[in-house]
Amino acid sequence: MRLKFARLAPAGGGSTRQRIVRLALVGGVLVLALLLLLATCGGGKKDAAPPKKPVRKSTGPATQLTVPPAYTTRRGWELVDTSPDYALSRTTGRLAYLVRTAEGEYRLRTIDSETGRAGWSGDAWRPPAAMHFPRLLTVSTDDQEYFVTWSYGKVGENAPAPADRIVSLDVYTVEDGGRQRVEVPWATAPAVTATGPGIVIGDGGTTSVVVDPATGRITKVPAKALKYPKGCGSCKQFTEVRGLTSKGLLVSGVREFWVQGGWFSRNVAPRGADRQSGVPTSVAPGVLLAKWQLAKGSKLAATHDLWTVHDTETGKALVSVQCHKPAIAPGQYPQAVVSPSGGYLVAGNLAFDLEAGKGFCFEDTEGSRTLALASVTDSGTAYGATSVRNAADALAGGGFPVEADVSTGSTQMLSPNVRMPGAEAAEGVGLFRWSDDKDRLHLIGYPRAD
Incomplete structure (x- = not known):
């Protein structure tokens, strides 16, 4: 260091005072550097507390939607590029969804709907025809739940139409993903439902089969086996298989409905209704929603209908509400949606508290039905939107x-x-849908706020 300082002296020498001043300045710089070094090292104190690391707070799923205040976006999970359908198990809390592989095959995957943690995953398979995504259902028997995927199409690429077309079912046990495939020959576009202890495939009329999810057994049900009620002329007009109960198939005619070999709507009509006017508009596991005309001569018979929720096992009327008749009959009635525990039901502008026996029709004073309810929770909170055509529009953000x-x-x-x-x-996890700018579907689970 002395050599370096010596070189700082001006050529030809300089006064002793100048050298002393310069050495003092350099010495001051060294002292300042040492002080800074000691400060950085904590002054040599071994008991100095280390700097605190910032605590990282959870930001929840990557997609932060604006949601109702009952939910929080700070926690939850997110799935990207999934099927439009998903299926929920009420006994295990598992959620099932489909993904498409690069080879054009499909795979059923599951997660825990509360935590988003991955569960079992099925083998990849190919549906009988090219389609966007197969459909998904949940079916329950007395002691087991199943996830069901179904698709419809030709057996082979060169198969003639409509011959050699099938409904292909893959049935998975909810607990462990055990799978069996069932293929049902079917010539026309199918309607596949799972409102009871089996899977029903129908043609929108009297032709149907029932598939046992436990064994895969296929039972064909001819029209004559529907057991039309005696004295019901309208039962044989526009007859349609609507679903399955533990007692048999649920069937409707142009005005009345019945369970195959079981109860008959005329005998379970709600109080104040025309007993021969019942029309089932929507069927859900364990319940159906029916529209009835008011009894002839009643004050509001010309302007109002009676909407009633029935128990599908007994036909018993559980709760009813009156609502204005629409100016124009809808081409399709809204689908009934039931809360997870089964205590509440909503459909369009109708809502029912099944445990308290209350029904509500949301309309303005002139009977305009501007509200479409799309979902309902176990706390009795329903969500929907006004100024939309249906629940699908409400869920799409309309x-x-x-x-x-x-x-x-x-x-x-x-x-x-x-x-x-x-x-x-x-x-208590709300399930939300969203499509990104690459047209990929996101399924997001936001839990209820604390």
Whole structure:
């Protein structure tokens, strides 16, 4: 260091005072550097506390939608590029969805709907015909739940139409993913439902088969086996198989309905209804929603209908509500949606508290049905939107979001950009759909806020 300082002296020498000043300045720099070094090292104190690391807070799923205040986006899970359908197990909390492989095959995967943790995954398979995604259902028997995927198409590429077309079912046990395939020859576009202890394939009329999910056994049900009620002329007009109960097939005619060999709507009509006017509009596991005309001569018979929820096992009327008749009959009635525990049901502008026996029709004073409810939770909160055609539009972000209390019949408007949950898992996780700019579907689980 002295050599370096010596070189700082001006050529030809300099005064002793100048050298002393310069050495003092350099010495000051060294002292300052040492002080900074000691400060950085904590001054040599071994008991100095280390700097605290910032605590990283969870930001939840990558996609942060605007959701109703009952849910939080700070926690949850997200699936990307999934099937439009998903299926929920009420006994295990598992959620099933389909993914498409690069080879054009499909695979069923599961997660825990509360945590998003991956569960079992099925083998990849190819449906009988090219399609966007096979459909998904959940079916329950007395002691088992099953996830079911189904698709429809030709057996081979060169198969003639309509011969050699099948409904292909893959049935998985919810607990471990055990799988069996069932193939049912079917010549026309099928309607596949799972409202009871089996899978029903129908043609929109009297032709149907029932598939046992446990054994894969196929039972054909001819029209003559539907056991039309005696004295019911309308039962043989526009006859349609609507679903399955533990007692038999649920069937409807142009005005009345019955369970094969079981109860008959005329004998279970709700109080105040025309007993020969019942029309089932929607069927869900364990319940059906029916529209009835009011009894002839009653005050509101010309302007109102009676909407009733029935128990499908007994036909018993559980709860009813009156609602204005539409100016124009709808081409399709809204699908009934039931809360996870089965205590609440909504359909379009109708809502029912099944345990309390309350029904509500949300309409304005002139009978305009502007509200479409799309989902309902175990707490009795329903979600939907006004100024939309149906529940699908509400879930897609259309109209003006609404939250309804099914226990009181009250409603409140939400922020215009709020997304509606399509369903809620039994663990209190709301399920939300969203499509990104690459047209990939996201399924997001946001839990209820603390």
